[in-house]
Amino acid sequence: MAAECDKNYEVLNPNDRECAICAALNRIYHSDGPALEYRLPAERGRGSYLRLRGGAIDIGICDFRLEREVVMAEHWNDAAYHLSFCLAETIDFAVNGCREGGGLRAGESCVYSGGRGYGVCRFLPGRHYYSVNIGLFPSRFGAVLDRFESARAVSYLHNLSATFRKFPVTPTVAGILRQLVHCPYGGSLQDLYLEGKSLELAAAYLHEMVAERAPGAARLKLTREDRRGLERARQILDQRYDDPPTLAELAKRVYLNEFKLKSGFKEIYGRPVYAYVRDKRMEVARELLEEGKLRIKEVAGRVGYTNLSHFGEAFRQKFGINPGAYLRSDAARHRMAPELEAFSSLED
Numbered sequence: 509m510a511a512e513c514d515k516n517y518e519v520l521n522p523n524d525r526e527c528a529i530c531a532a533l534n535r536i537y538h539s540d541g542p543a544l545e546y547r548l549p550a551e552r553g554r555g556s557y558l559r560l561r562g563g564a565i566d567i568g569i570c571d572f573r574l575e576r577e578v579v580m581a582e583h584w585n586d587a588a589y590h591l592s593f594c595l596a597e598t599i600d601f602a603v604n605g606c607r608e609g610g611g612l613r614a615g616e617s618c619v620y621s622g623g624r625g626y627g628v629c630r631f632l633p634g635r636h637y638y639s640v641n642i643g644l645f646p647s648r649f650g651a652v653l654d655r656f657e658s659a660r661a662v663s664y665l666h667n668l669s670a671t672f673r674k675f676p677v678t679p680t681v682a683g684i685l686r687q688l689v690h691c692p693y694g695g696s697l698q699d700l701y702l703e704g705k706s707l708e709l710a711a712a713y714l715h716e717m718v719a720e721r722a723p724g725a726a727r728l729k730l731t732r733e734d735r736r737g738l739e740r741a742r743q744i745l746d747q748r749y750d751d752p753p754t755l756a757e758l759a760k761r762v763y764l765n766e767f768k769l770k771s772g773f774k775e776i777y778g779r780p781v782y783a784y785v786r787d788k789r790m791e792v793a794r795e796l797l798e799e800g801k802l803r804i805k806e807v808a809g810r811v812g813y814t815n816l817s818h819f820g821e822a823f824r825q826k827f828g829i830n831p832g833a834y835l836r837s838d839a840a841r842h843r844m845a846p847e848l849e850a851f852s853s854l855e856d
Contacts (some may be wrong), residue, residue, distance in 0.1 A: 519582045529578060533557060542698060548572055553633075560691060562702035564648030568641045569689050571596075573634060580629045588643035591713060593617045593677055593685060596638035601629045612639070614742070615777040616674045617681075617713075640685055642706060649710070676778030678716045684709045728771050737762040738772050745781070749788040750812035755781060790826040793819070797835055804831045 517537045521527035532546040536559050547556045555572025566588065594612035601611060612618065631637060677685075688705040691698055730738070740762045745752055753761065758781070759769045774780050779787070789811040796807045805816055813819035823831045 517582070517584050519580050521579055522581050523579055527578065528552065530580060533580075542694070548574075551575065555637075558689075560689075560698070560702065562699035564645040565699075565702045565706050566643035566645075567689065567702065568643075569639075570641075571638045573636050574631055576633050578631045580631070582627050582629070584627075588645050589619060589621050589649075591617065591619055591642045591644070591709070593640045593681075594638075595640065595677070595682075596636040599629065599637060599639055601627050612674065613739075615677050615779075617677050618674050619713075640689060642688070642709070644706060644710070648703075649706075675713075676776060678712075678778045679783070680716055681709065681712050684712055728768070728775055730768075730772050730775075734764065734768060734772055735776070737764045738769070738776055741769060741773060741781075742777065742784070745785055746788060749785055749792065750810065752785050752812075786822060787826065789813075790823060793823060793831070794827065794834075797831060800835075804835070807831070 517534075519530045519533050519537075521530045529546075529548070529552065536544045536546060536557065542561050543559070545556055545558045548554060553572055553574040557572070558569040560567040560569075592612065594614055594616050596614055598611055598613045684705060688702065688709060691701050691705075693701050741758055741764075744758060744761065752758075755766055755769065759766045762769065764772070770781065773784070777784060793807050793811045796802055796810060797804070802810065804819075808814075808816055808819035811819075813822070820830055823829075823834075827834065
């Protein structure tokens, strides 16, 4: 979990008091800079942690794979409300010594209020962790935060007897997130841009992820076994994105009927099965392009496209740019530094 800024936040590795990653995160959170980034050295992993600050907004973007397991124990005293989004593999954490309700899976999000507390995150080697955490402060966003309160969407980390509510990341919200974390401005314009996009994100979140799932709204009843089946379905699609099974085959493999598979998958992961596969293909394609080892046609084939124009159209719809133009962009060259891995795409 990301926490607020300055001296109200501290992170350490209980297994390695000299952990360079924890030391770097503390430097970032104890600094007043508007945009700070830590890039993992090659021997520790690939990826980065980026922090953007603007007025009453604090954004943390975690995107990395580690070479070795790292445990991070965090302490915070935080007045902000946080919108937290998990966009890759499960983030496993315990809060105030309790794991009940902890953790966010791919495509899940939550709203939480920190207060004073502590948490422990465990990051396993080889897994792709990608999350975005947006802190909104009551001094500026009080009216917006009141809406989250009235919708009973907020989880209070100092009171884990309350339900830890989670919501799927919808395509609309994912699109706004992508614009938010790729802020094109600096200085005072960055503050204005981040504030405007955060308000837009909060409005979309309330409408699509909270209001429509408020108590009394119609929802599909899913048993624990149903949810396990849907998780297995997601894992199968992650492995076979280049040649996915038909809906009927997938339903048979996870012991669900097609209706429950289609409806349940969309409810939990915020997208239909076909959209999940398309987005997974584009995420992998972007990573392959950034590695710079394959031609565009080869990348298209790797992710299951035999028609190059269809691949180009799908990539453009996802990222707003053609594959060739993306390869020539400054952003791609920056991300293709040999010891680093680029930011993955946001679910769109």
